[in-house]
Amino acid sequence: MAGMNNLTTLIKRLEAATSRLEDMxxxxxxxxxxSNGIASLPESGLTAPGADARGGAASPSxxxxxxxPPAIDDFDAMINGDVKTFVNMSxxxxxxxxxxxxxxxxxxxxxxxxxxxxxxxxxPDIQSPVYMEVLKDLQATMGVVNDIREANRAxxxxxxxxxxxxxxNVLIWVANESKPADTVTEMLSSAQFWGNRVIQDYKExxxxxxxxxxxxxxxxxxxxxxxxxxxxxxxxxxPNGVDPLQATEEVNAGPSSARSxxxxxxxxxxxxxxxxxxxxxAPPPPPMPPNGVSTSKSPADMGAVxxxxxxxxxxxxxxxxxxxxxxxxxxxxxxxxxxxxxxxxRSDSQNSMxxxxxxxxxxxxxxxxxxxKPPKKEFESNKWLIENYDGNPPEGxxxxxxxxxxxxxxxxxxxxxxxxxxxxxxxxxxxCTQVSLVIDSLVSSVDVIKSxxxxxxxxxxxxxxxxxxxxxxxxxxxxxxxxTEVFTSKCTGVNINLPxxxxxxxxxxxxxxxxxxSVVRDGVVVSEIxxxxx
Numbered sequence: 257m258a259g260m261n262n263l264t265t266l267i268k269r270l271e272a273a274t275s276r277l278e279d280m281x282x283x284x285x286x287x288x289x290x291s292n293g294i295a296s297l298p299e300s301g302l303t304a305p306g307a308d309a310r311g312g313a314a315s316p317s318x319x320x321x322x323x324x325p326p327a328i329d330d331f332d333a334m335i336n337g338d339v340k341t342f343v344n345m346s347x348x349x350x351x352x353x354x355x356x357x358x359x360x361x362x363x364x365x366x367x368x369x370x371x372x373x374x375x376x377x378x379x380p381d382i383q384s385p386v387y388m389e390v391l392k393d394l395q396a397t398m399g400v401v402n403d404i405r406e407a408n409r410a411x412x413x414x415x416x417x418x419x420x421x422x423x424x425n426v427l428i429w430v431a432n433e434s435k436p437a438d439t440v441t442e443m444l445s446s447a448q449f450w451g452n453r454v455i456q457d458y459k460e461x462x463x464x465x466x467x468x469x470x471x472x473x474x475x476x477x478x479x480x481x482x483x484x485x486x487x488x489x490x491x492x493x494x495p496n497g498v499d500p501l502q503a504t505e506e507v508n509a510g511p512s513s514a515r516s517x518x519x520x521x522x523x524x525x526x527x528x529x530x531x532x533x534x535x536x537x538a539p540p541p542p543p544m545p546p547n548g549v550s551t552s553k554s555p556a557d558m559g560a561v562x563x564x565x566x567x568x569x570x571x572x573x574x575x576x577x578x579x580x581x582x583x584x585x586x587x588x589x590x591x592x593x594x595x596x597x598x599x600x601x602r603s604d605s606q607n608s609m610x611x612x613x614x615x616x617x618x619x620x621x622x623x624x625x626x627x628x629k630p631p632k633k634e635f636e637s638n639k640w641l642i643e644n645y646d647g648n649p650p651e652g653x654x655x656x657x658x659x660x661x662x663x664x665x666x667x668x669x670x671x672x673x674x675x676x677x678x679x680x681x682x683x684x685x686x687x688c689t690q691v692s693l694v695i696d697s698l699v700s701s702v703d704v705i706k707s708x709x710x711x712x713x714x715x716x717x718x719x720x721x722x723x724x725x726x727x728x729x730x731x732x733x734x735x736x737x738x739x740t741e742v743f744t745s746k747c748t749g750v751n752i753n754l755p756x757x758x759x760x761x762x763x764x765x766x767x768x769x770x771x772x773x774s775v776v777r778d779g780v781v782v783s784e785i786x787x788x789x790x
Contacts, residue, residue: 377503379493423447
């Protein structure tokens with residue numbers, strides 16, 4: 257009876273499974289099932305055994321691309337509008353101008369990919385290699401635009417190339433985290449320096465070149481309006497997004513590349529472990545001793561020790577005898593003048609330990625005995641490393657071409673003039689002597705540590721200068737950098753040179769205070785600058 261009951265139960269379960277399969281068959285070919293939230297299965301799952309799955313009438317459904325955010329749609333409209341118009345005008349002029357405009361179009365396409373990445377990824381650290389990897393394509397395409405200008409300085413259209421080369425830096429507005437629209441306006445001024453010269457040269461010759469410049473200017477106006485509309489206070493990232501490198505790979509692969517799940521076994525469990533390694537040449541293990549007891553004897557058998565002790569006086573027969581005239585317990589005169597020190601007291605022991613604990617540190621090695629390292633100028637990740645320069649290189653001053661994401665680290669240089677071209681992020685100068693620094697503009701600050709006789713000239717803007725343990729410094733500011741903040745710590749002889757009222761006037765030197773007087777007033781410490789009169 258028990259067997260009959262089990263068979264009846266099995267038949268009922270098979271009938272229920274058959275009924276469920278019959279209900280599922282119509283929904284597999286019903287296109288309305290997908291709209292109702294039911295995922296349709298590919299027809300290859302219904303192919304008879306031995307049939308070709310690729311020969312079915314319908315192919316598996318392809319994943320559809322997600323709609324783009326409004327910010328990306330508006331950026332596409334700007335590319336298809338003003339940027340495309342500029343490219344068409346450049347093709348009318350032809351030659352190098354058309355070639356450079358094609359690079360400009362690729363640069364805008366690279367920035368479009370970067371903006372899409374920001375909608376999918378979390379924000380990385382701006383100083384991290386991950387951030388530089390995401391910006392790599394944009395920087396590369398911007399570099400191509402500038403390389404065309406640098407490789408054709410003798411071209412009659414050099415002013416055209418310079419206009420675009422200076423203006424392409426407008427795409428770095430994505431790195432401005434506070435007021436990116438100001439970056440667009442600033443780069444327009446740089447482009448107008450050369451663009452207005454083109455207008456001046458061609459306004460009486462060919463209006464095509466004049467319209468070309470005006471078309472290029474319209475890109476800046478459209479981009480400024482776009483940034484104010486979507487990124488007024490800086491670029492926004494997706495706080496719940498994926499890793500930036502993963503988002504970059506997905507964007508580069510296109511919308512059709514969907515991530516497939518990790519393949520698993522048919523049973524749903526984890527994959528089997530790998531086989532154990534084989535040791536073909538390994539020696540066989542040593543044989544086990546009988547009954548698991550080791551048969552080896554210790555060289556120092558305890559029985560032999562006790563045998564030696566039981567020998568009595570013969571144990572000390574080989575010791576050297578002390579003459580009675582040298583024994584202190586028999587000669588008091590030896591105890592009085594004994595060279596053997598007495599046992600130290602507790603206080604003497606502590607003093608001895610403290611004196612050993614305060615041993616002098618080894619002196620610093622003289623400079624003449626140090627190994628002179630070769631000069632080094634390298635670019636790693638997003639940092640310039642400048643080290644061990646003694647004097648200027650044979651070609652003159654040391655020149656560094658930096659961009660807004662680059663940091664510059666200068667250390668152990670002597671009597672060297674360094675020129676930083678472009679707008680860098682930050683500069684740090686450490687343990688240098690008689691170094692002169694000339695910079696265009698910086699995003700952050702200049703940090704100078706333990707660098708005597710330091711000189712610096714700012715041609716553009718600089719938010720902050722920080723000096724620590726600097727003996728003698730001369731800072732030359734431009735009219736654009738009069739709002740620079742200067743922080744000093746343990747510094748002497750620091751002078752700031754300010755521009756005169758006109759371009760023909762000399763610099764006016766102003767010294768920073770060195771002596772500070774502090775007094776207590778109403779329970780509060782008040783510090784004042786010491787003034788010397790007379």
